Amino acid sequence: MSEMTYRDALNQALKEEMRRDASVFVLGEDVALYEGSFKVTRGLLAEFGEERVKDTPISENTIIGVSIGAAMGGLRPVAELMTVNFALLAMDQIVNHMAKIRYMFGGQTFLPMTIRMPGGGGSQLGAQHSQSLETYFMHCPGMYVLYPATPGDAKGLLKSAIRNNNPVIFLEHELLYNSKGEVSDDPEYLVPIGKAEVKRPGEHVTIVAYARMTVLALQVAEELAEEGVSCEVVDLRSLAPLDEETILDSVRKTGRAVVVEECWRTCGLGGEITSRIYEHCFDILKAPVIRVSGLDVPMPYSRKIEMLCIPQPATIRQAVTDVMSGAY
Amino acid sequence: MEAKLRTVLPDQELLRLYEQMFVSREFEERCAEQYTKGHITGFLHLYSGQEAVAVGATAGLHRDDYILSAYREHAQAIVRGAAPRRVMAELFGKATGICKGKGGSMHLFDPTLNFMGGYAIVGGQFPISVGLAFAARYRGEDRIAACFFGDGAVNQGTFHESLNWAQLWQLPVLFICENNYYGIGTEVHRSSALASIHRRTCGYDIPSEKVDGMDVIAVYRAVKYAAEKVRETGRPYFIEATTYRFRGHSMADPAKYRSAAEHDIWKARDPLPNYAKRLIEEGITTREALEVIETRCRGTVDEAVKFAEESPWPEDSAVWEDIYV
Numbered sequence: 001m002s003e004m005t006y007r008d009a010l011n012q013a014l015k016e017e018m019r020r021d022a023s024v025f026v027l028g029e030d031v032a033l034y035e036g037s038f039k040v041t042r043g044l045l046a047e048f049g050e051e052r053v054k055d056t057p058i059s060e061n062t063i064i065g066v067s068i069g070a071a072m073g074g075l076r077p078v079a080e081l082m083t084v085n086f087a088l089l090a091m092d093q094i095v096n097h098m099a100k101i102r103y104m105f106g107g108q109t110f111l112p113m114t115i116r117m118p119g120g121g122g123s124q125l126g127a128q129h130s131q132s133l134e135t136y137f138m139h140c141p142g143m144y145v146l147y148p149a150t151p152g153d154a155k156g157l158l159k160s161a162i163r164n165n166n167p168v169i170f171l172e173h174e175l176l177y178n179s180k181g182e183v184s185d186d187p188e189y190l191v192p193i194g195k196a197e198v199k200r201p202g203e204h205v206t207i208v209a210y211a212r213m214t215v216l217a218l219q220v221a222e223e224l225a226e227e228g229v230s231c232e233v234v235d236l237r238s239l240a241p242l243d244e245e246t247i248l249d250s251v252r253k254t255g256r257a258v259v260v261e262e263c264w265r266t267c268g269l270g271g272e273i274t275s276r277i278y279e280h281c282f283d284i285l286k287a288p289v290i291r292v293s294g295l296d297v298p299m300p301y302s303r304k305i306e307m308l309c310i311p312q313p314a315t316i317r318q319a320v321t322d323v324m325s326g327a328y
Numbered sequence: 329m330e331a332k333l334r335t336v337l338p339d340q341e342l343l344r345l346y347e348q349m350f351v352s353r354e355f356e357e358r359c360a361e362q363y364t365k366g367h368i369t370g371f372l373h374l375y376s377g378q379e380a381v382a383v384g385a386t387a388g389l390h391r392d393d394y395i396l397s398a399y400r401e402h403a404q405a406i407v408r409g410a411a412p413r414r415v416m417a418e419l420f421g422k423a424t425g426i427c428k429g430k431g432g433s434m435h436l437f438d439p440t441l442n443f444m445g446g447y448a449i450v451g452g453q454f455p456i457s458v459g460l461a462f463a464a465r466y467r468g469e470d471r472i473a474a475c476f477f478g479d480g481a482v483n484q485g486t487f488h489e490s491l492n493w494a495q496l497w498q499l500p501v502l503f504i505c506e507n508n509y510y511g512i513g514t515e516v517h518r519s520s521a522l523a524s525i526h527r528r529t530c531g532y533d534i535p536s537e538k539v540d541g542m543d544v545i546a547v548y549r550a551v552k553y554a555a556e557k558v559r560e561t562g563r564p565y566f567i568e569a570t571t572y573r574f575r576g577h578s579m580a581d582p583a584k585y586r587s588a589a590e591h592d593i594w595k596a597r598d599p600l601p602n603y604a605k606r607l608i609e610e611g612i613t614t615r616e617a618l619e620v621i622e623t624r625c626r627g628t629v630d631e632a633v634k635f636a637e638e639s640p641w642p643e644d645s646a647v648w649e650d651i652y653v
Contacts, residue, residue, distance in 0.1 A: 075467075092449060106427030142652075
């Protein structure tokens with residue numbers, strides 16, 4: 001194990017997979033010479049050369065379409081969209097093409113491709129650069145959606161995504177790039193797709209979270225432990241397929257749940273998870289499930305009010321306290 | 329001065345082009361009949377009138393070259409080698425269809441023929457063609473990607489993005505515009521600021537030319553030349569083939585936006601009888617010999633309809649199959 005940042009863990013995953021398999025190549029805006037807007041592709045051009053590390057025009061829809069064609073033609077593309085916000089320009093190729101091709105062509109082809117997208121809010125980048133669009137992708141069958149919270153998972157999940165034969169949307173949280181954690185040195189260390197992880201075991205209440213929300217949930221759990229409240233934190237890691245079993249097993253144990261989502265509340269993944277908890281655990285719930293969500297507003301710029309739009313440790317803490325006390 | 333047919337291709341090949349055009353026309357007309365009987369449902373876009381483009385172009389490509397197209401693609405699939413019975417079964421929604429009945433008329437696909445799909449979002453196939461061409465170069469394969477599309481697709485963002493990209497990365501893509509002058513009911517000059525489509529490539533410095541898409545030999549020669557250029561230079565090339573669809577946009581369209589006079593002018597240029605006349609005039613074949621070919625084609629399509637009718641529906645379990653590997 002080595003301690004490293006989320007950014008370096010992703011970088012290591014890319015390098016290891018490119019060394020392992022010559023069909024893996026990277027493309028995206030500013031990924032080669034500039035080494036990526038968030039420097040995740042640092043050193044790739046120097047090591048792997050021009051044909052495997054490709055700068056592209058600012059043509060998001062075509063970045064994904066070219067990746068689809070390349071995947072169909074026998075390669076394993078890893079596309080970077082500079083941020084998740086720009087993925088909206090590529091939704092035609094992502095939803096109408098990538099997610100449909102295998103099915104509508106009767107299983108005669110497959111698309112082993114990964115699309116990396118930094119996302120999330122909290123850096124005062126304003127309404128067009130601060131979105132959490134994970135639910136948009138989860139809604140559509142035909143692709144996987146991954147969103148790691150820790151450097152270790154970032155590396156292991158990205159390696160699994162690249163090796164997987166299905167299209168994978170790989171989200172990275174911009175505020176986690178500098179976070180540090182233990183990362184396996186084993187080049188065969190893979191985190192399975194479709195498996196949530198209990199990041200902290202507990203007894204009184206389950207907090208279901210993902211990505212940066214997991215990091216905040218773990219902070220809150222630590223604080224509350226000192227006050228005698230034992231939180232179990234389930235980190236989803238894989239949003240699609242969703243690991244319903246791990247979520248439900250935890251709620252069956254604790255009898256209470258708080259679901260934390262950075263995205264907008266309306267039709268967000270929190271609503272989906274809450275509904276599944278009710279469908280399967282209604283009889284054993286000791287309290288209603290509470291959702292902690294991003295506010296249903298376009299993101300404002302000003303620090304003071306931006307903070308209000310994104311779940312904070314205090315709002316998560318309040319939700320847990322409410323679920324425990326019945327004061328909802 | 330038109331070149332004599334025998335200076336272009338051997339007799340057998342010349343006759344094969346006729347047979348391919350005839351089977352394509354016959355297939356489409358039988359589709360229309362089966363649609364009115366309710367055996368084919370959903371959208372159905374027929375190719376009648378445009379046969380010289382698919383047939384001439386496919387003959388000008390290598391068997392290893394990729395072909396991609398839009399949603400009016402039955403003929404392109406059949407000419408490339410798809411069995412008419414499996415295409416018809418697909419249109420009927422049967423399990424024996426070329427895509428197990430999951431794709432339908434607009435989504436034919438067969439990777440064993442390097443026929444890489446019919447796409448029904450206008451302009452969707454542009455970047456996918458570019459990606460396939462990149463994969464071919466990356467893997468050191470001797471093949472190009474031929475991307476068919478209509479005049480309506482040239483105002484999509486993917487058209488411009490993909491032309492720029494193919495030239496920037498120097499990729500072997502042959503763009504083939506089938507200009508039938510109408511995007512559903514909107515004529516080219518009502519949707520394109522520059523209606524002379526092949527001239528639009530100058531912004532990307534891609535060589536282009538216009539060819540008579542009602543003349544199978546002209547299309548063949550243009551595509552053969554262009555494909556060789558693409559192969560030799562590793563760079564894109566662009567062909568605009570002017571043509572006409574004798575039917576509406578789809579079976580739901582009576583095509584009232586076109587005048588009878590206009591239709592008659594194009595009908596007089598029907599690629600099948602005109603090519604047949606030339607074959608006979610140049611002594612390649614006789615009317616009687618062509619009738620043997622035509623009878624064979626009708627038999628093939630009869631058999632395709634029968635096969636489709638008698639084929640089983642997909643199992644219910646198929647609905648969950650082929651989503652993920």
